[in-house]
Amino acid sequence: MKHVAVLKGGWSTERAVSLVTGDAVARALENAGYRVTSIDLQRNLTALLADLTPRPDVVFNALHGRFGEDGCIQGVLEILGIPYTHSGVRASAIAMDKPAAKRIFASVGIRCPEGVEVPVAEAHSAMPAPYVVKPASEGSSVGVLIVPEGDNAAPLKTVDWAFGRNVLVEKYIPGRELTVAVMDGRPVAVTELRPLQGFYDYEAKYTDGKTEHLVPAPVPEAIAAQAMEWARLAHDTLGCRGVTRCDFRYDDAGDPPGTLYMLEINTQPGLTPLSLVPEQAAHIGMDFEQLCVWMVEAARCDS
Template sequence: MSKRIAVLMGGWSAEREVSLVSGAACADALKARGYAVTRIDLQRDLSALLAVIEANKPDVVFNALHGRWGEDGNIQGVLNVLGVPYTHSGLLASAVAMDKAMAKKLFEAEGIPCPPGEVVTIEKLRAGHVMDPPYVVKPNDEGSSVGVHLVQPGDNELPMDDLPAGRPVLVEKYIAGRELTVSVMGDRALAVTELRPHQGFYDYTAKYTDGKTTHMCPAPISDDIARLAMDYAVRAHKVLGCRGVSRADFRYDDTERDPGDLYMLEVNTQP
């Protein structure tokens, strides 16, 4: 049984604060179970990471990083080179899952429906609507709903301020209805949860501010839709080559008929 665990957290992505919170919680839980835990707040100076790993010689690294550099294959590649075992998905699955447009191609090839959309540049977005509203604008390679905006009919100014300059942007048709999420461990879906923001769109604020969203588990949906969501989540986990745990996010449109239509949004390899 591994006894020395290094918990990687922090980093320098837009999700740094989220990672620090989740990393601290993971470190506390591991310590309570009797493991010798080293907390590492990852910085851009990778020599510092190498020094800490060399000094502590962890049996395994628990990856609690979020966002770019932490869940996109970069840190996984570093740990592969060092020969240090780590939790969660490996380099390839992490990189593909973080590229939302590429992951969607795999999902659709697997027969999993996704919202219609396209990858565009900031310049094209500035030129005007790229599809009929309502639609969702989001960075193609960020998580935690960072930079996600809902563009409604009648919106004249498109969201630009927190979109990444020089990086691709994913524009998708907005799917009305409900937000569902499914956690997968190994090759088994655990449950379907519905996320109900108290107002507006399920964005970064709704996700991480206490009292902004109600979590309902199990989701109040039919058994057939629950089974379908869990099936899609496991298939997406496998087609990406995920390891350990993942979380699949969906929109379920039951606004016009029941049962409605289920669409996969993305898979998070660092839930």
């Protein structure tokens, strides 16, 4: 019987989501016949080493956010020589650094919104409104602010900003929210996300009934094909493995079929009851247990 250690929790802003992901994964793997040890990761390397003794066959990395999907825990597992799910050190680190990832995507022909990385204090003067302010290295839309046209106020002066010294300021793209999961270099499907109010923020992602999911997305065939190809290209260009998910904005105004923009790649998408990757996997006939088993069996080290 293969022994799988599920890493969950941690201390990032996405701890709560990680706990839900980790619990769901642990149940699925136990049902599939694996011996599972769940580890609520603390900021204590000695405790982690103790938790990983005896050594598991595979670590299922169910962590989200900083220290869990930015290459840090991946580096620890590489040193220990334990195979783990999702992307390796380099791909994880680059994907989490949104400005760096955008530069790489642009170099291979993926269209991204115009953007600039600036100190927090300069966010309000980086470009004319409407624009979007987001942390340079966070996930799950944590800390994202949309500044509407005609509003040149300094938005970060009115909030408790705790996401680093620099921010990414991007031109606001009107239109629709799309996402594409990639498994082992193959795009799965295109989902359109329609929040019932506001935009697809943290609350809309993780609160039942806040967002409508349409899969396959009701968009022109050319846009769906472009989204899937760009998701595959982003995954391969960064050297990702396992499962990733790419998010897009589709400006459907003007001449058909409109214009697609890639926002970011997520190397460790959520696996909660409301998450998008399990939904897309189900769309192609793979249930949640099968998805988790596939990820365990595809796990490896980079070294």
